[in-house]
Amino acid sequence: MTVLLYPLNTTAYAAGFAACEVGADVIGVEPSYVDGAMALTGLGQTDRQGTWSGDTKTPIHWGWALKFLLAAGTAIGLSNTIYYFPDNATARAIFTSELNRFAERVPASGGKRARGKFTVLKEHELLDVVRSPFFPFPITGFTFIDASTAERRVIKIACSNAGDCGDEGDIAAKVCVTRKGREGVMSSGEPTNGVRPGVETPAKAFDEYGERLPNIYPKPYQREGRADLREMANNMRILVTTTAGSIKFGTMDLPGWDPRKYDTFLKIAVAKGYTKIPGSISGDPFQPGGAFLETDMNNGGLLQIGSNDVGGFLEWYALTWAGREVRKDEYILWCLGLFKTICVDQQWADALPAMVADTKRYGLIPGVFTFPGWNAGETVQMGTRRFKAPYIYEVTGIVDDDGLAYTTFAPPAWTGSTSYRVGDKSSNGLNRYQVTAVPVPAPGEPAVGTSAASGGPTGKTASITDGTVTWKYIGLVTPTAPTAYRPAGDTATVITGPSGDGAAIADGTRVTWKKHRFFQPGMSPTLYKRQGRRISGRAEQTFRDVILPTSEAGVDQPITPYGYPHFDSHHVTRSHNDNGNIAFAGGSGLAGVEDTRVAMMKWGSILPARLECPNLVVLRAISGTFMGWITSRIELATMNIGYAGGLALGLADQLGIYVGDLDYETQLLPVLLEFGAPLSIPKAA
Incomplete structure (x- = not known):
């Protein structure tokens, strides 16, 4: 098996x-x-x-x-x-x-x-x-x-x-009990669980008319330590470089970009006196390195907000994978839009010249994350995907020499001595055919014809005799050969390339595309999901398993060590506090002087209950509490x-x-x- x-x-x-x-x-x-x-x-x-x-x-x-x-x-x-x-x-x-x-x-x-x-x-x-x-x-x-x-x-x-193997636990959610969010202190007995204290900034959450600023939420009147199902952390590593020839943020083609979307974040940056690019730049470049000095930027530090609630991420678990891809693209566009705004919007340059100058030093790295680009004259087939800024496009229609659409959806292959009805379709070689006529039936009998014992319909006419069945040619089937079908004598199947964001984009007279998704060369296409579902398994990781000194006692049936020296859970909510200032809520941290090093994973913590799923x-x-899992x-x-x-x-x-x-x-x-x-x-x- x-x-x-x-x-x-x-x-x-x-x-x-x-x-x-x-x-x-x-x-x-x-x-x-x-x-x-x-x-x-x-x-x-x-x-x-x-x-x-x-x-x-x-x-x-x-x-x-x-x-x-x-x-x-x-x-x-x-x-x-x-x-x-x-x-x-x-x-x-x-x-x-x-x-x-x-x-x-x-x-x-x-x-x-x-x-x-x-x-x-x-x-x-x-x-x-x-x-x-x-x-x-x-x-x-x-x-x-x-x-x-x-x-x-x-x-x-x-x-x-x-x-x-996913943070989302998509398989687990279909076969066993799952949970998400942070348990409260009362139910878990763990001092750092539940709603955590907010972090206040000097920036005001209201304008001069008393209206709450965009992207700022009302104060969540929840007591600290209560269970909190809102928590989410979404992260995407951004590889950047200061080497000449980088893809500069200010030059990017970002659909829907509007610098005014970031005015609230300008207020935050001004209030906090930012002088550097808003992100956690790693101290040392990756090695061995190539033509570009490759440096990691943790976007969890973007103006201390991490973009964690951008694009409706709290719906993440209810979405299909395709829906998550849409949300991920919104997240990418938000992050890149922030950097573009910093680099090109005069308000930022006037208010924070040092931060703008530092941000302009960086750019994305060419050749790191790529997608095959559109090329004039390329032979394509149904489903071919190509990048032409700012989107990846997918071929949804191709026309053959006879002006008929061809498809990869091949009907059943023609068979001899077989009954066919009007409207039935079959394929014979690379050609597709449809029945147009069969003998007139006797009263009460079905209208069917019988194909010849061998051969089948051939040619590209509108009337092809095959036994007692008449067929018409309706187009070609995409071959399974390495190269796709190109109409005879056609030296430019693709002419000018797709553009726009429609669902039926003509490209010359032969090819139709649809927008598949946004893509920015050099930007990681993978969203790092955290704080997702957790199962209720045969054992449970707890705060005591990962915190010193109780973690040194070990666990029953260990399978591997693991650990991270931080209990951090990136801030996910921007709201106002009682002082009218912007505050970030959602971060985790140790309650006092406790310390964490390495814990042991229990065998039962990766196993659902046997009655839920044995294999x-x-x-x-x-399986674990939020603080045991983190x-x-x-x-x-x-x-x-x-x-x-x-x-x-x-x-x-x-x-x-x-x-x-x-x-x-x-x-x-x-x-x-x-x-x-x-x-x-x-x-x-």
């Missing part, structure tokens, strides 16, 4: 590599055209894991995370050295190299385990989960919309065990968790059992130790 992982972010890659290592075949499914999430689209300099409290030098990385970091060190000439900040191209190359190891299945030999095959499917949107009708109701497969082709077919993929592991939307939210931590979960999935597949039925002591633990999982916490000397 097969292990299925969705979506295909760095957690899924880690899980897939691990499952393949123990002999399972893996299918990794990604809804977008970009796989890998942050580590392949700009892994942030700040997002490193914590350290052991008693040993700050020994790394907690293992499995794929350790291999990745060592390979990054090798790339800059540091043998056997962990390096956290590989540039985008290097990170992609490291992942691709590892994926290539699993291009084909390798049988067991010489005492070595079999190695599984890792298959990647992109642009496949999760539609539904298929479950057995019999107890314990395991997942038997999934249905996906194949958005990689014009047909957008619904396909089914079977599996033996599965991994939900699923949940690798990001883990330090697991960075890429390197979830790569550790993913690798442990992948070993469990692969082992269960090889044993022919459900992953949730693995015995920890006799089955899972030996494999975790074999692959180097550090499952005991070093104590201080």
